[in-house]
Every structure is written in C-alpha cells, then in structure tokens.
Amino acid sequence: ISKKEARLYLSFIVFAFVALFIGGLMGLLQVLVRSGHFTLPSWIDYYSILTVHGVVLGLVLTTFFIIGFQFALMGKTVGISDRQRRLGWLSFWVMAIGTIMAAITILAGRAAVLYTFYAPLQAHPAFYIGLALVVVGSWIACFVNWHQLAVWKKKHPGEKSPLLAFMVCINMAMWFIATLGVAATVLLQFIPWSLGWTATINVLLSRTLFWYFGHPLVYFWLLPAYMAWYAIIPKIIGGKLFSDSLARLSFILFLFFSIPVGLHHQLTEPGLDSTWKFIQVVLTFMVVIPSLMTAFSMFATFEITGRKKGFGGLFGWLKHLPWKDVRFLAPFIGMLAFIPGGAGGLINASYQMNSLIHNTIWVTGHFHLTVATTVVLTFFGISYWLIPHLTGRTLTKSINRLGIIQTIFWTVGMTIMSGAMHIQGLLGGPRRSSYSDYGGSEQAAEWGAYQMAQAVGGTILFIGIILMVYIFIKLAFFAPKGNEEFPIAEEEENAEPTPMWLENWKLWIAITIALILFAYTIPIFDVIQNAPPGSPTFDWPIGNS
Ligand code: HAS
Secondary structure (H helix, E strand, O other), X not given: OOHHHHHHHHHHHHHHHHHHHHHHHHHHHHHHHHOOOOOOOOOOOHHHHHHHHHHHHHHHHHHHHHHHHHXXXXXXXXXXXXXXXXXXXXXXXXXXXXXXXXXXXXHOOOOOOOOOOOOOOOOOHHHHHHHHHHHHHXXXXXXXXXXXXXXXXXXXOOOOOOHHHHHHHHHHHHHHHHHHHHHHHHHHHHHHHXXXXXXXXXXXXXXXXXXXXXXXXHHHHHHHHHHHHHHOHHHHOOOOEOOHHHHHHHHHHHHHHOOOOHHHHOOOOOOOOHHHHHHHHHHHHHHHHHHHHHHHHHHHHHHHHHHHOOOOOXXXXXXXXXXXXXXXXXXXXXXXXXXXXXXXXXXXXXXXXXXXXXXXXXXXXXHHHHHHHHHHHHHHHHHHHHHHHHHOEOOOHHHHHHHHHHHHHHHHHHHHHHHHHHHHHHOOOEOOOOOOOHHHOHHHHHHHHHHHHHHHHHHHHHHHHHHHHHHHHHHHHHOOEOOXXXXXXXXXXXXXXXXXXXHOHHHHHHHHHHHHHHHHHHHHHHHHHHOOOOEOOOOOOOOOO
C-alpha cells in the first residue's frame, strides 16, 4: 500500500479514535450522574454532555471509521486513482470542518439537542450547518467509491465485482438515499428556523424525516461489521467464505428494507395513521431476514472450517476457532452480543410491546448491545490488523494479549451496564434523564440498584476505552515495523457460481425507491396536510438560550 493512500485511510480512523476518547469520557460522566452519587459542576449541563456523547460516538466515531475502512477496502480490491484520492481528502476535510463546527456549538452550550436533534428542540444554526457539511462530505465519499467500482468494471467487462467493493457500494447507496431525508429536514426546516427566518416548524415532519434517515443509519453502522464477518473473519480463522451469492443477497435485502421502516421509532406518536405504522412494522420484520442469513452463514463458516480441520462431534468444531487471536475474538463477541441485541430489536419492533419499552432506558440498553458492542467490537477487531497494515507495523503478541484484556473489559462492562439498563427499562426507568428520586416515588426507588450497576459497568467500559486508545497509539506509532496482512477470504471451492443478476444495480435501486415511495408517500403527505402548522420553540427543560 502506498504511503499516500495509507495516510488518507488513517486520517479518518485517527479522527474516529479521538472521538472514542471524548465520547467515552462523556459516557462515564453520565452513568456517574445517573447513579445519584455525583453532581456535575454548575457550569456543565447534563444535556450538553449527553449530546456530545451521542453525537461524537453515534455519528462521528462511526461515520469516520466506516468511511476510512471502506476506502481501505475499495483501495485494496478495486484500486484508487490519484484523482479519487484527492477527492477522498476533500471528503475528509469537509466532514472534519463540519464536525468541529458542530462540536464547538455543543461545547458552547448552544446545541443541547441530543444526537437525534429533531424539533421542537432548537440549536444554534452552526450546529445544523456543521451537520450538513458532514453529510455533504460523506456524499463525496459515496461518489468516489461508486466511481472506483465503475472504473474497475470498465476494465473487467463481464466479471463479477469483488465482493467487498460490492458491499461498500451497497452501503453507500443506502447511506446516500437515507441522508436525503436528514438533508431535507436540516436544509428546509432547521436552518431557516434556527436563523429566525421562519417562526415555527412542523415538528412531526422533522421527526418523520429524521427517522427516515435514523433507522438506515443503524444499518450503515452494521454493514461494515458484516463486511468483516463475511469476508475477513473466515480468512482469520483459516477458512473460506461460505457463499458469495448469499452475502450479496443479504446486502441487497438491507438496501431494500433498511429505509422504509423508520416509523417503528414513532409508534407512540400521534398524527401518524396506525395503518402505516403497521405496514412499516411488517417491513421491519423483513429487514431481520438478512441478519438471520448472516447468522446462518457465520455458523456455517465456523462449522465447515472446523470440520475440515478434523474437529468432529456436534460442537467439536468450536474448538478450532482461534480464541487467542484478538482479530477474531473481539468480532466474535460482537456476534454473540447481537443475539440478545437483535432479539431486543424484535421486541422493540413489535407494535404492542413497543409501548412497554419506548422512551425507557431499555432502548439505551438495546443500542449499547447493538452499536456499542456488536459494531464497535468488530471495529476494534478490524483496527488490530488495519492500523498496523496502514502504518507498516505489526500486531505483536503482547499487543494481541492487551487486546484480549481490552475485549474482556468491554464485554464485562457492557454486560453489566446494558443488562442493568434493560431491567431498569422494564421497571419503567426513563431514558435521557439525569438523576431524580421523583419526589420519593416508590417506583423510582426500585431503580437505584440498577443505576449503580450502570455506573460500575460504565466505569469498567471507560477503562476499556483508555486501553483501546493506548493500543491504537502503540499500533500506529510504536509497534515494530513489518507487514501486517490485509485478510480477505476466498470463497469455498464447491460454492455455486455467483449469478450475474445479483449485480443488477438499476433494478435494486428501483425496487428500493418503490418501497420507500410505498411506505412514506401517504405518511409524509398526511404530516404536511394534517399536522398543526408549527409549535413554539421548546424552552424547557432543555433550553436554547
Ligand atoms: Fe434497533 C431503537 C428495532 C437492530 C440501533 N436501535 C434503536 C436505537 C438505536 C438502535 C441506536 O422497532 C435508538 C434510537 C433512539 O435514540 O431513539 N433494531 C430493531 C430491529 C433490529 C435492530 C428489529 N438497532 C439494530 C442495530 C443497531 C440498532 C443493528 C445498531 C447497530 N431498534 C428497533 C426499534 C427501535 C430501535 C423498534 C425503537 C425503539 C423505541 O421505541 O424507541 C434488527 O435489525 C435486529 C435483527 C438481528 C437479529 C440477530 C441476528 C444475530 C446475528 C449474530 C449471530 C451470531 C453468531 C455467533 C453467528 C435477529 C447475526 C454464534 C456463535 C455461537 C457459538 C453461539
């Protein structure tokens, strides 16, 4: 890999690790405050910290890591030209400037609007302009990635595209279509409103457009982890990819069903017809299918590899897995976490059960299992080989051992914290609130022990973050020089050849758009027609002063 290329990919990843440290620190403050045993100094506002935590980890760490990783995958599989690389830098700088603008606004206390930032909360215009820049920067990356694949295809007529490049382009297609919703609400609603050009805002429209983007956002996080599970983990365990066609099909299904499902975040919301909520719940259950296909494929890969190595018996093949290799262990624990994490998602999506958990801290527990464990542990697993590969160093035995300790800290901390969040949520504990005994209420008294457990789990996790940042610095600057492998698996010999129709991009995009139009046209029309024209700025308890 050329130095110039490596520098581009690494810049995105460095940004992500800085975000990890800042966001993690804010997370620690939150669990401490919620435990009731710690008060923030009067000049720090709880909701500003919660906003930094959500924005920096949920939006910045993820987006920067993903785009850096995806660029590295594209560079490796289809190549990158000088011009594409320069555009990659443009994407980086536009996103970085946008992030810094938004971060300064939040730290100045002018954007305590949480990472979902929908109305009626209002932030300073610089926050929205910053976010718009992040989106525009990411679009540049989309176009570069698509162009990279197009150039490759031109040079290789009639050949199927490399699997990882195909996956990156699907993820970017989904991202592009999804971000149109958030771009619309930011440009047409929030910026004019925050600048005082319009006196009111259609709250329901802003929330609906946000969730049109907000749900595919979670799959934008998940799919790079799936790229590693499908195409990289098999190589690390000494096996092969179970089926190229199955992997492609599952990504296509994600493209179809990730977007027309946002209403499952708004099931309790008045002003939306329940028929459409129900339809989107059904579509939500469709988006579960590609995850089940992935689980099947991973089991198949593990079992086939184990049996080929001669491990028999019902579960004997489990023994062959390289448990002491952190490049495998961290993502594997991510997979395990996705079993309860995904099951929780099914509960959330079930129309009736949603009313039990909505706006409780159960939801926070759900996404700490899914994004903060499944996705983040897989990203850590990727970092152990990608960073030394980019910096011309190697993952030594001692760093590997430290990585295993880090993984254990993460697993233990997250199990305690997320488990306690799930239970407290079922007992009615609200999400997004600082500590209160609710006037001595009996129900609130039941939550105390779980809040303490979250503080304990959160503290263990913070140690995990410090360890990870230390490992990152070691891998980037101090590990011995060498060549770390970029592991990409080949397909099993006896797999059926991948049919070419799986690359029918026009058809996939057309079906995606048709599904979106079906699921969203009438709800959006209703929201514009029937919702009250606006609502006053919401000043309490989260002020916009
Ligand atoms: Fe979710 C809320 C439904 C997946 C993230 N979700 C959230 C929020 C976030 C989030 C951030 O329907 C909060 C948003 C906010 O701030 O308000 N979610 C689902 C469903 C799925 C799902 C149906 N969510 C995710 C993923 C996320 C994520 C992935 C991030 C990466 N979620 C919801 C709903 C809400 C929600 C409602 C709104 C709640 C409310 O009312 O506010 C599905 O995609 C899940 C399908 C997954 C599975 C698991 C498959 C298992 C696999 C692992 C295999 C393991 C192996 C190893 C092979 C069915 C693939 C095994 C080896 C052995 C040896 C055992």
